[in-house]
Each structure stands twice: as structure tokens, then as C-alpha cells.
Amino acid sequence: MPAPPGLRLPPPLQVAWLVADPMRFFAAGRRLGPVFAIRLPGMPPEVCVATADLAEQVLAADGSGGRAGAVRRGLLGPLVGEASLLTLDEEPWWRHRRLLGPPLHGRAVARWGERVAEIAAADIDRWPLGEPFALRPRMERITLEVIMRVVFGIRDAGRLRRLRVLLPRLVALGGNAAVVRLPPRPREWLLTAPAARRAAFLPTTRFARVRAQVDAILYDEMARRRRDGDPGACDVLSQLLAARDEAGEPLTDREVRDELITLLVAGHETTATALAWTFERLVRTPRVLERLRDEPADGDDGRAYLDAVIKESLRVRPVVPATPRVLAEPMVVGGHRIPAGWCVAAVIPLVHTDPDVFPDPGVFRPERFLGPEAAKANRAWLPFGGGRRYCAGAQLALLEMRMIVAEVLRRVELRPADPAPERVRLRAVTLVPARSARVVAARRGSAAARPWPG
Template sequence: MSTTTATPIEGLPPGPSLPRALQTAGFILRGPSYLKKLQAEHGDVFTMRITGEGRWVILADPAHIKQVFTGSPDVFHAGKGNQVLLPLLGDHSVLLLDGPEHLRQRRLLLPPFHGQRMTAYGELMDEITAEEVARWPVGEDFASWPRMQHITLEVIMRAVFGVEQGPQLDRVRTALNRLLDEVMRPTTMAVLSAIGPHRFRELAIVKRELARADAEIYPVIRERRAAPDLEDRQDILSLLLQARHEDGRPMSDEELRDELMTLLVAGHETTATTLGWAVERLTRHPDALARATAEVREQGADGPFLDGVVKETLRLRPVLSVVVRQLQEDAEVAGYRLPAGTRVVPCIQLAHRRPDVYPDPDAFRPERWLDQQPGTYSWLPFGGGVRRCLGASFALFEAKRVLAGILGQVDLAPAARDGEQVRRRAITQTPQHGARITVAARHDRRPVQEPVAVPA
């Protein structure tokens, strides 16, 4: 690992000389292999030019990534890079704020996501998984990723929004699904980038779609605020309704709406994609599949091998390949004196393939985590510092509960075909064919019930 040089070099590190459009295309279309090629040519620090983003200084060395994650939040801004989500998430979203405003909002959101609280959602996750897996066909190849999305959306609706099964859940789910579909469409994204988020959200069609979703979300917030059992409820919305700003104010309906949308957008597709990749990787590695299945059937979701499966999936198939910070003033990073405005980019993808941290780095080996702890700056699927994913404990807990639910209920067939390539969708790295799997047989883990004696 390199360290900072005594006298920093002025200006940007070298990088590829290809035109901006070709560098952007390489990053979007070839993703992991393009980044690897550039690292081989330029080393652990290099500059890329990305359309609409200016210059990115890519960092692959954990020592340099640490400089960014421990740097001042007033200098390393993240919110500006997420502005494309403004129309959907709204002005109060923790993802879009920076500096003291961001920290204030983050402080309110953190306690409900504390690791130890997650067990409150375990049974709900088991129930949702069991219902979904009961519908999976046997002996037929199918794409698991959409099924995982169904599970994670349902988990968010019920654990985060706290909406019970029934007509209201159906209406909220339909409205949010529709909105997400509209926004994630490539044509919508293209218009959004062309005219900018502020003008985009003033378009009549956008206003109409947002109003349709808001018409379902605001009643949930208002009804919950008035709920007599608010203090006893476990859902995240109920906890946020009881949170207070430093001056004692509760969060407004608008703040709550924006944070609920943020949690939905940040937590739904990301977790579904990790689950899709986990079964895709397991079915391509029959030994790991057999070991994980045996462990789950003995110990449920708490076994160390299953934990390794989730960590290894996030290492080799991180949902996001980079996180971005924009410098608000000149700063020294990786031995360079970088000018204000530069974007410094800890590269999750490259940090996760370092042979000095991960022997045989390209191999899927969940067992490596049996005697290795994840390093803060070398295992970063959830980013880092004051912007680290708020839902990391939630996502890890959910991934294990859902995988245990699947492996406990069905025997997955080892796949004969090659692993799926990474395909970029909006900003996430998804399995090219939707993580296709086959259920070989159903395995009922519940003990066979004795017939109930009926009194004569």
C-alpha cells in the first residue's frame, strides 16, 4: 500500500487519453473490465473524463480511500453528485444534502437503523420470503432478480413504511412501482440529464406522476402520526415520527416523505441485486451451494458460512462500482494537490480485487471470511465515512434472512452454464440475464405435523 508523498504533485494524475465520450462508454458498458485495464496501465491512481461529471480521480489503494472517507465533510461533498435524483427524492433527502444540513438529517435517521434493532424485522422477512418462494416453479429455469425485487419492495413497504397487508398496501405498492419504472427508464434519464433536475421536476408529466405517488404516501404519514399505538410500533416511519431535531421540532410531513422515498430508492434495488448475485454465484459454485444449504438447514440465518457468502458476493459483485466526492476547496489526496471542483472517486470495484488483501482475488471463496474481518477501506460495498450507507445493517440482515429462507425451502440446482456478465442499469451493476436459476426440488423444513385428533 502506498502512502502520501512528502511534497504533493500539483495537478491531476495521468490517465487515458481517449476522448471523453469513449471513456464514458467504456465505464458504462464494460464497467469492471475497463477499470481493471486502466489500473493495469496507470496504477492505483488515475484520472478519467466522464461526460457530465468532469474529471474523476479514481482511487484503488485503501490508504488513499481512507484519506477521502476520513476527510472533512465540508471539503468532500457527496450530495451534489446525486442531484439527478432530486425530482424523485425531494429537497430534504439525506442523499442530496451536504455539510451540516446533511449531518443533521443523518443523525435523525441513524438510530432506527442501528444493527441491534434489525432482529425486529426477522419474522416479517421470513414470512415475505416464504410466500414468494412458494410460487417458484420446480425444474424450470427462471430469472430470480425480479423475484428478489418483489421481496425487497415488500420488506420496505412493511418494515420501513409500516403499511400492513390490505388495500392500502396494494395502492402504495402500485403507485411506487409505477413511479420507479418511469424514472429508471433510459429515455427519462436522458431527458433528465439534458435539462437538469430542477427544470425536469417542473415538467407537467413529471409533476403528475409525482403527485400520484404523493397522494398515496402523505395519507400513510398523516394516519401514522395520529396512530394511538405509535410508541409501540417497530416500523422505521413510526420511529422517525418520534425523532426530534436539535431544537425539539418533529420532522415535517415533507421531510418524512422525502426520506421515505430515499430509503425506498436506496434500499430496494440494491438489496435485490445483491440477492440475485448471491444465488447466481452460489449456483455456479456447487460446493459453496451445498455447504451454505447444509449450514442453513442446521443453524438458520446466523451461520458463519452464509455470512461469508453475502460478504463475498458484495466483494465480487458490488452493486455500485464507485462512490464520488466533489472537492469544495483544493485538497491533498494520494500525493497530489488537487484543485477545487475535482471529483475524487474511491473505486469499490478495484479495491475489492486487490491481491495483497484478497489472495486469488477473482475467485468466489466465501470461506475466506471465516478468518478475515472486512477492512474499512478495502471492503466498501456500502461506501464510507459520514456518507456510509445508512441501511448497511438492514441490508446485510435482510440478505441473510432471505437467502436462508430460500435455501431452507428449496434445493437450488447447480447451473451448467457460465456465470452472468455484469450489466449496468441506471447506476447499479446487475446480472445480465436476471440471475437465472432452477429449483431442483422443494424441501419443507417445517417438521411434519401429527394429524390433529378430532373428538368423537
């Protein structure tokens, strides 16, 4: 059985191309066939697939030794710790997934809709009017607030103030190349040894300090909740403290801490970027924007169109590029044998632009998720991955997107700061708009709020 065809470039050039222009990089791979191999420095060879059927096969590996945790551990371990849904595999992962499932279930998160809308409204009212600004950082502010107040359930104003500064710093330093690229042993030494911890200029020292400050707040919050109790609390932290596994055991404080940081890392920038892309596309597609505004806000039809807009945005501009798994056993995909130890991945932007499923794949047309074509489109829609490692926060992300898009449309009119579409850039592990979705806002109904003419 032949090996999959591969890009003929040395690994450092492949990674440089991937970072500079991820869409062209993946498109070049697809020209070799629906199964192709890439090589990135420091990683095992990675076999990529480009269609929904092949993606389904690859994601089925989750049940037979495909390991998502092993791929993510090197990059995310220092930030999220060892007891994280992102980095665990096999039985320990299952235990955590079963405990985190109920608080993030669709029905559970639906209770947070009002809170999310209030948080969004308060932020939108502070947006500048009549001058260009970048939407993505604003969306990050809103989604961070949702994580702190709705997921962590923090109410104390002082703690919220401190976390508002500390959490973005923690994520930025935790993703810093000087922290993530170090081999595990020297990194652990730099993060923990007293001599290293005195060198304040080192990124590892700054990271360790911020991490200790955040951990102190979270452990203290857990101690208070255990002491004071609040049986009616519906935030994720309170529910995790009350959760018991099949042996009747609770998660330890360390495990709860790691999962809280996991939800922050997995759910904050991703959702903000998805929202930024939604508006980047909407302001350049006036037909869709107008239809969305004209639909009744609360009726079923209005909600159906809003949902289709969100789906189409996550299709045409998926935030996460791929779903890599390290194989514990060899696998056959599309007539190619892939050895154990290699990675396989569905490449989400390629699956989402397969012209057999999505005619005119570059066009932003939410209607493809309504009517007779919808069933086929939904089957190939993978922005949240799939298999057993399907995004644990997908229902929360979709709720946030629905509430925040509706709140923005209710309060302001937006037009692009520049009519040219924003390019797709790879930033850490997400696909972001190159200029962070720059727009100009006007208060709804004001003369300056006329829609973009083109």
C-alpha cells in the first residue's frame, strides 16, 4: 500500500508557509490528493485528510488508540497542567469528560443566555463610534467575562478586577515560544527551581509568577465555595466541586484548577475569534446582514436564520485548523497505510470547502444550512472537531455566539473599516483575521449608520 504523497519542502519551510498563509498551504496539500502528508519540525509526520468521509474515518480512531492529548501536551501542558481534558488520554480522560459533560450540556448552558447578553450589552455600549477599531480584542473582553462570571462563577468585584488582568497575561505567557518550545526537563527546572525563579527577566519566571497568582485566587475561591456552599449555583466550578465519579470520588482541587484553566484556554480566544470572523463576513455581505436584521428576533424563523449565519461563518472561516491524533496502532485511510506513531488529522478548512458538498465554497451563504441541502452540509460541518474528542464547550460557544451577535445587531450598525476581506493568519493554534476584524460602528438608526455600499 503506497505512503500518502507529501509536500516536497523541508519541515522548517513547511511551518513557515503554514504560519504565513495557512489556506494556500493546505490548498497545496489538497492538490496532491484528498490524503497527503506534511512535516512540521519537532512533530511526527502528519497525514491530513480533506473530505468529510475521510474525516469521519480519521475521527473514528478516537475509539481505537487515536490520542489527541499526546499531541497537545507539549504545547499546552505548562498552562493547563496534567489533569486537563485537553492533554489527558484514555481512562483518565474519560473520567474527566464524564464529570465535565453535565455542566456544559446544552440544557445546562441555556440558563446562562441572559447573563451573556447582559455582559455583551455592557461592553458594546463602550465601543467607539465613527472611528475604526478592531473587533477581536472587544470580543475577547466579552468572552473572558463570560468565563470568569458564568463558568468560574466569580462574584467578588476585587477578584474579577485582578483576574481581568491576570488571565490574559497567563494565556499569553503560557503560549510564549520561550516557554512552550523548551524541552520538558529544563522547562520544569526553570519554572520551579528557586535560583531560576529569582531571574525576573526570564519569560518562564514571569509565567510561573502569574500562574501562582491565578492559582492562589482559584484555590481560595474553591475553599470558600466548599465552606459556604451554594446549592443553587449553576456555574461550572460549583458543579465540578459537587461532582462525583463512578467510584464516588470527587475531583481534587488540583484537578478542578487544571480544568478551569482548560476551559479558559479552550473557550476564550476561540469563541472571540469566531465572533470576529462572523462580523468580518457579515459586514462584507450586506444581503445576509439585512436579512438577519429583518428576521424577527425571537420567532423560530429568526432564530433559524441566525443559527445558519453562525454555522456558515464557522464553515467558511473555521477557527481551529485541524484535529490531530497520534496513532497508537497503524491505520488505513483512503488506500494509504499510516504507521503507529504518526499523526492523522482532518483539515477543517479543506473539508469545509469541498465543492461536492458546498457549491461555491468561498461564498458566504447561510441558506445552505436551511432547506434540502442542509442535511449534507451538516454532515460535513466540523468546526468543533468530532469523534470522542468533540469540543466539550460547543454548546456554550454556540449560545455565546447567538446572544452576542443578536446584542451587537440590536445596538449598533457596523461597516468594514476597509472593504477588502481580511486574510486568514495562523496565530498559535487558531486561524484569525489578519487585522483582527476592523470595523466602524454607529449607533443604530443614526445617519452615519448607512450600510456599506458595495
